[in-house]
Amino acid sequence: MSLASYPAVTVTAVAMSQERDDLRGIARVQWADPHGGLEDSSIEDVIRWLEHSSGIAYVGNPDGTRGPRIRVAGVGLQRYIRSNPDDETADALLTLPRLDRVVLPDRTSRARRAARQPGWRWSPGRRARPAM
Known part of the structure; x- marks a missing residue:
C-alpha cells in the first residue's frame, strides 16, 4: 500500500541523511497505517502527500498514542516536515527511533x-x- 491509500498515518521512526541531524536532514520516515501495518516513504513522497492529498500525519509517542500533528515547512526545494512550529530543536520528530542513515x-x-x-x-x- 502507499500513503495515498490512507487519510492519516502515524510516523514511528525517521532515517536521517548523512549530512544532517536536524529536521531538514530527515530523508525517509517509517509510518504506521490505521491497522498497525508499517511502511516507509521518502520525505518527498510524504511532503507531496501532505500537501496535495489532504493527508494527515502525526508523530507516534513511545506508548503508542498519537502525538503532535506533522506539517510541511520551508519553501521551494527546501521543504521539510516538523511537528513543533516554535522550537525545531525540541521537535518530537527528532525524538523518534532512527532507521539506518540514508546516503543521498x-x-x-x-x-x-x-x-x-x-x-x-x-x-x-x-x-x-x-x-x-
Whole structure:
C-alpha cells in the first residue's frame, strides 16, 4: 500500500541523511497505517502527500498514542516536515527511533555533469558519450 491509500498515518521512526541531524536532514520516515501495518516513504513522497492529498500525519509517542500533528515547512526545494512550529530543536520528530542513515545521491557525479553538457547523452550504468 502507499500513503495515498490512507487519510492519516502515524510516523514511528525517521532515517536521517548523512549530512544532517536536524529536521531538514530527515530523508525517509517509517509510518504506521490505521491497522498497525508499517511502511516507509521518502520525505518527498510524504511532503507531496501532505500537501496535495489532504493527508494527515502525526508523530507516534513511545506508548503508542498519537502525538503532535506533522506539517510541511520551508519553501521551494527546501521543504521539510516538523511537528513543533516554535522550537525545531525540541521537535518530537527528532525524538523518534532512527532507521539506518540514508546516503543521498552524489549531485556532482561526472555522469550528471556530462549529461548536462550539450551534445552528450547519458544512460544509467554507462559512461557519458557524444550524441550521434
